[in-house]
Amino acid sequence: MNITVCIKRTPDTETRIRVAQDGVGIDSTGVKYIMSPYDEMAVEAALRTRESLGAGEVEVLTLGEDGSVETLRAGLAMGADRATLLRGAATMDGLATARTLQAELGGREVGLILFGVKAADDDQQQVGPMTATLLGLPCVTAVADFEVQDGAVRCRREVEGGTEVVEVPTPAVLTVTKGAFEPRYASLKGIMAAKRKPLEEKPAEAAESRLTVRVLEPPPQRPAGRVVGEGADAVPELVRLLREEAKVL
Amino acid sequence: MSNILAVVEQRDGQVRGVGREVLSAAAAAAESLGAAADALLLGERAAADAAALGHYGAGTVKLALHPGLGAYSPERYARVVADVVTAGGYGAVFFGATAQGKDLAPRVAALLDVPLASDVTGIDAEDGQLVFIRPVYAGKAFARVVSEGAVAAASLRPNVFAPAERAGAGSVEEVPVTLPDGPTSRVVDFEAAGGTLDVSEASVIVSGGRGMKGPENWHLLEAVRDAVGSDVAALGASRAVVDAGWRPHGEQVGQTGKTVSPKLYMAMAISGAIQHLAGMRTSQTIVAVNKDPDAPIFGVADYGIVGDVQEVLPRLAEEIRALKARG
Ligand SMILES: Cc1cc2nc3c(=O)[nH]c(=O)nc-3n(C[C@H](O)[C@H](O)[C@H](O)COP(=O)(O)OP(=O)(O)OC[C@H]3O[C@@H](n4cnc5c(N)ncnc54)[C@H](O)[C@@H]3O)c2cc1C
Ligand SMILES: Nc1ncnc2c1ncn2[C@@H]1O[C@H](COP(=O)(O)O)[C@@H](O)[C@H]1O
Secondary structure (H helix, E strand, O other): OOEEEEOOEEEOOOOOOOEOOOOOOEOOOOOOEEEOHHHHHHHHHHHHHHHHHOOOOEEEEEEEOOOHHHHHHHHHHHOOOEEEEEEOOOOOOHHHHHHHHHHHHOOOOOOEEEEEOOOOOOOOOOHHHHHHHHHOOOEEEEEEEEEEEOOEEEEEEEEOOEEEEEEEEOOEEEEEOOOOOOOOOOOHHHHHHHOOOOEEEEEOOOOOOOEEEEEEEOOOOOOOOEEEEEOHHHHHHHHHHHHHOOOOO | OOOEEEEEOEEOOEEOHHHHHHHHHHHHHHHHOOOOEEEEEEEOOOOOOOHHHHHHOEEEEEEEEOHHHOOOOHHHHHHHHHHHHHHHOOOEEEEEOOHHHHHHHHHHHHHHOOOEEEEEOEEEEEOOEEEEEEEEHHHOEEEEEEEOOOOEEEEEOOOOOOOOOOOOOOEEEEOOOOOOOOOOOEEEEEEEOOOOOOHHHOOEEEEEOHHHOOHHHHHHHHHHHHHHOOOOEEEEEOHHHHHOOOOOHHHEEOOOOEOOOOOEEEEEOOOOOHHHHHHHOOOOEEEEEEOOOOOHHHHOOOEEEEOOHHHHHHHHHHHHHHHHHHO
16 A cells, blocks of 8 residues: 655744744744654655555655655655655745645555644644545545554544544544654665655646735733742732733632 | 634534634624624524524524534534635634534644644734644743634633623525535434533532542532532632542543632642643632642642532532622
8 A cells, every 4th residue: 555645844833933024924144944744754654554554555646846855765764665746836825835736646545644733833733634625535634553454454543532543544644642652863875775765856736825814923922920939939920920910810 | 904704613402502602703803804704503403592683793603504414523514614615715713622613623624735723822913914822842931923824713612701792783694505415424322421511611610639539528529619609610620639530531621630610629639740730720710638748739720718628518519609699
């Protein structure tokens, strides 16, 4: 069974975010980019599935520009077999991204298409289920663990109040969240091998973005807090403030 | 602009609190655009308190009732919601960004062929258009976005929009339901997490970090949760704690955990790493207890105590119990 993992290049979660001159994007100077953390988990999930089935290929796929080649190589270094770059601009409109991915994946024979549950930049949490809907494939979101058996995938997903076990037939789309798939580190051997693995580039079938960012701004400042005191003796005053001032107790 | 549809979740025969938040936000947004808001509930039967949604600004409470809608099914729910939006000619559709809403909203948007603004924390009207305010980069920036789609679709972060009662009663109306065929995912099992309130649904969260020293000290946090009331309060955790195996992942708050926005968030022996703040910085009131006066968590806390959790927590539980006893 072949597996495609859709991955995205995003700023490192530690990075300081500054708004660019244009007021709608971020200033990328000095920003370190990584593979979005949940996408790394999705790659890990794909590799483990390939290992347990003992057959099939894992592809990493992204819509992005030059810098995304590095992200694809990181996926290859982890152990993916091949990579595809759809050259084009990724925007906050997840449906536009989903359309581009649909155009690429539509005609293909893929058993599983994996996504991260959300990308660390736009936090939209939508591209996976949108792509699935466009492709007419079943989709399970926020999957913490899964297993493929006899043409079906059994997924564990955490929902409010418990864990759900959901079954869907393959081909299927899953979005992966934190759980069983702690990503492996690429070995030196893996990094060397990645340089020789196939990486195909083609122009993206661009879809128009219809979600327009008018303004990007720093988060609203929380009013300066105060230290109520030190140690257990400060507790009565804290509780009084929570009741009388903040009115939350 | 045309009217706004609020998709309201029900569970165990009751409207979920977040449903009233979404409806109230829809009613407020509609009012500023000179339009009206309706509510939509899906299920096998209507929640007992469905009609009362009229008091939260629903002109019409629409009920999509069908035996096949008893349990949440992504494909079915998406089809039904999309049909109601289209048939009703709505200009906007709002969801709650709950586990279900986050699963459902993107599918509805894809069926309607419109973009979606997810996890929105504010809504403005500018020049007759809705502007959605949403945290991006894990809350390190906020984007003001507008949808160019025929329907402005958004999911709203729970606990951010206040439920507001309004004059008017609203009418109740059943809508026709056609279920799609095609592959449907099947829930084959459900393991309840011990009946405790989920961290994403709590209005008070008591979170512990690595400075709690070990799982054996969690009773200190449980005592505070119980003092507040386990019907409204839940335990949370930092990733360090979850990675150490002290607590289940379902309790993790932050970038790779849950995003929460409770009335009161208490960070106990949590340093306040940027990835943790990502999950809780829109909380209404934040309290931090940390022995390090320079811990970054104090930068976002409204109230802090510099001290040892081992000493502060028992006293905190005691004082809250005393407060509740006084009423
Ligand atoms: C991609 C990525 C995603 C991540 N996602 C998340 C996430 O979702 N959630 C998350 O929380 N983290 C996340 N992290 C990890 C994050 O960077 C921090 O490592 C983590 O939040 C630290 O947890 P902590 O505050 O419990 O521990 P520490 O940073 O070790 O802090 C412990 C604190 O306890 C205090 N302390 C110690 N003893 C006491 C005492 N007796 N009394 C009072 N205070 C005491 C110390 O002063 C210190 O401030 C992520 C990291 C990465 C790279
Ligand atoms: N430009 C892109 N190229 C490939 N996959 C993407 C892209 N953007 C988002 N994705 C995938 O969709 C997931 C969810 O993204 P989002 O809906 O933006 O939070 C990500 O974790 C990726 O798996």
